[in-house]
Amino acid sequence: RKEVEQDPGPFNVPEGATVAFNCTYSNSASQSFFWYRQDCRKEPKLLMSVYSSGNEDGRFTAQLNRASQYISLLIRDSKLSDSATYLCVVGFMNNNAGNMLTFGGGTRLMVKP
Amino acid sequence: GAVVSQHPSRVICKSGTSVKIECRSLDFQATTMFWYRQFPKQSLMLMATSNEGSKATYEQGVEKDKFLINHASLTLSTLTVTSAHPEDSSFYICSARSGQLGKYNSPLHFGNGTRLTVT
Numbered sequence: 273r274k275e276v277e278q279d280p281g282p283f284n285v286p287e288g289a290t291v292a293f294n295c296t297y298s299n300s301a302s303q304s305f306f307w308y309r310q311d312c313r314k315e316p317k318l319l320m321s322v323y324s325s326g327n328e329d330g331r332f333t334a335q336l337n338r339a340s341q342y343i344s345l346l347i348r349d350s351k352l353s354d355s356a357t358y359l360c361v362v363g364f365m366n367n368n369a370g371n372m373l374t375f376g377g378g379t380r381l382m383v384k385p
Numbered sequence: 386g387a388v389v390s391q392h393p394s395r396v397i398c399k400s401g402t403s404v405k406i407e408c409r410s411l412d413f414q415a416t417t418m419f420w421y422r423q424f425p426k427q428s429l430m431l432m433a434t435s436n437e438g439s440k441a442t443y444e445q446g447v448e449k450d451k452f453l454i455n456h457a458s459l460t461l462s463t464l465t466v467t468s469a470h471p472e473d474s475s476f477y478i479c480s481a482r483s484g485q486l487g488k489y490n491s492p493l494h495f496g497n498g499t500r501l502t503v504t
Binding site: 315316318361374375376377 | 391419427428429430476478493494497500
């Protein structure tokens, strides 16, 4: 089983739609959670950190469920420019190696007019 | 915000040559930088963790003699792909954490990546 799993998609949605992605992680000691966005042939860019109480940034809402070990990303009112791959990133402190981040395989979103 | 600069952005080299990629943190100090490799349609795979002033920590399956990492200062880490072969062609990305040194919940900031093509 992968440490961080995501549905690869693609999710094809019309403009204006609401779309949600889930991500599950296997390490219960995970301490930090992020969503990154990666455009084709570009480096990932931080979209938002995910906090225990859940957090919202404009059209984007992130949730964390520690009991079930998953995080989610909700995008409302999808725009064409939201088309990208969304990477779930989970971090934990390893006593030997220090801070460790593990990337999910990414979920591809395609927003169509 | 925190900026990480990576150079070059694209390189084409012949099989057997070596290629050096630089990763710089421009407005913060990074005791730890990370090197990733990404093949088409796949996610980022951590290759190694680069620690300033000490040896890098390599992930399982990554040859340390082939992928030489040097982290000589708090703002610069280099990755050298030695004796490159076509199968080394990939997208190499570095990253650094801009938060308090060692703080685990600080996000990563990525360089813009280096697309390596070995012919």
